[in-house]
Amino acid sequence: MNSVKAFAPATVANVACGFDIFGFAIKEPGDVVELRRCDEPGIVIADIIGDEGRLPRSAEKNSVTGVMLHMLKHLGIKDFGCEVVLHKNMPLGSGMGSSAASAVAGVMAINEMLGQPFTRQELLPFAMEGERIASGSAHADNVGPSLLGGFVVIRSYNPLDIFTIPVPDDLYCTLVHPDIEINTKDARFILKNEVSLKNTIAQMGNVAGLVAGLMKSDYDLISRSMVDVIIEPVRSILIPDFKEVKQAALSNGALGCSISGSGPSMFALSRGLENANNAATAMRARFAQAGIESAIHVSAINQGGAMILTD
Known part of the structure; x- marks a missing residue:
């Protein structure tokens, strides 16, 4: 196989009460990675389109190619060579799983080119190594849903235990x-290291309620459970007019509203x-009142996740 093209979708992580353990994929936008075999061993970034020159061009320091090098090392392959073109179709530092989409598209593409030595799981x-390269933390709540699709729960990181649950159609x-723009490292830095027992109990109840609500298609329970008493109160101060935008969503038919990932997306x-x-209309209008332009994406839950593209 001389060339491969892979797509990986944007994601919403945390999903209000589920910090670092919940995430789901949407249909668009997403990143696209193209691989072309070459005779010389090594991975070379031929081009990155859409990043305005901000992402590193070094293969070891870029999340899309860093994961490829990690895979090749794991497989003991030393004579593989390819050129990489990354199409960045979502903004950096957006809270939409931008680095995760790049990493997932990268592993999907090289896995396909190598004859699928690994399953998706x-x-x-x-x-996750791509997330470590991008933000210093190898979390799975973006790469999990982007790779697997659907609504993902990370039960444990050590050992890694991740699964999907059904959601209402x-x-x-x-x-x-x-x-x-909000830098993921900065958004993590402002979080408290300790949480009160009262808030822990409240958050655990909401986590359990959200899982049950999704699996039972109980929209009222979903709505009651989309409450974050630990992370949202801290991170929301980084988003101008957060409370007003959230209320605009709730007043116009939304079950719940919160921060997507580390923000600033909501x-x-x-x-x-x-x-x-x-x-969507109400949230964008409220941001506009604050003098902030915004982009909108409305989507059902993407059940398929990343995919290999065919011409």
């Missing part, structure tokens, strides 16, 4: 990205496409 630890996500879950679109 086995690709997860390699994709009529559940839609509204993802709004304001034209500001997401809402709604029952039905009409409610999701209404929430």
Whole structure:
């Protein structure tokens, strides 16, 4: 196989109460990685389109190629060579799983080119290395859903235990990205190292409620459970007019609304496409009142995850 092209979708991580343990994929946007075999051993970044020159061109320091080198080392392959073109179709520092999408598209592409030596589940630890390269933390709540699709739960990191749960067919996500940027490392730095017993109990109840609500298609339970008493109160101060934008979503049909990943993107879950679109319009209008432009994506939950593209 001389060339491969792979797509990996954007994701929403944390999903309000599920910090570092919940995530789901949406249908668009997403990153695309192209690989072309070459005679010289080694991985070379031929081009990155859409990053405005901000991402590293060194193969070891870029999340899309760093994971490929990690896979090749694991397999003991030393004579493999290819050129990489990365199409960045989502903004950096967006809270939409940008680095995760690049890493997942990278592992999907090279796994295909090598004849699929790994299953999707086995690709997860390699994709997580891309997150370590990008942010210093090998979390799975973005790479998991981007790779596997659906709504993902990370039960444990050591050992890695990750699975998907069913969600209602009529559940839609509204993802709004304001034209500001929050660095993932900074968003993690401001978090407290200790949590009160009271908040821990409340958060555990909401986590259990959200899982049960999704699996039972109980929209009222989903709505009641989308409450984050630990992370959102701290990180929301980084997003201008957060409370007002959240209230705009809730007042226009959304079941719940919170921060997507580390922000600044915000997401809402709604029952039905009409409610999701209404929430999108209201959220964008409220950001506009604050003088902030924003991009909107409305999508059902992406059940398929990353894919190999055929011309």
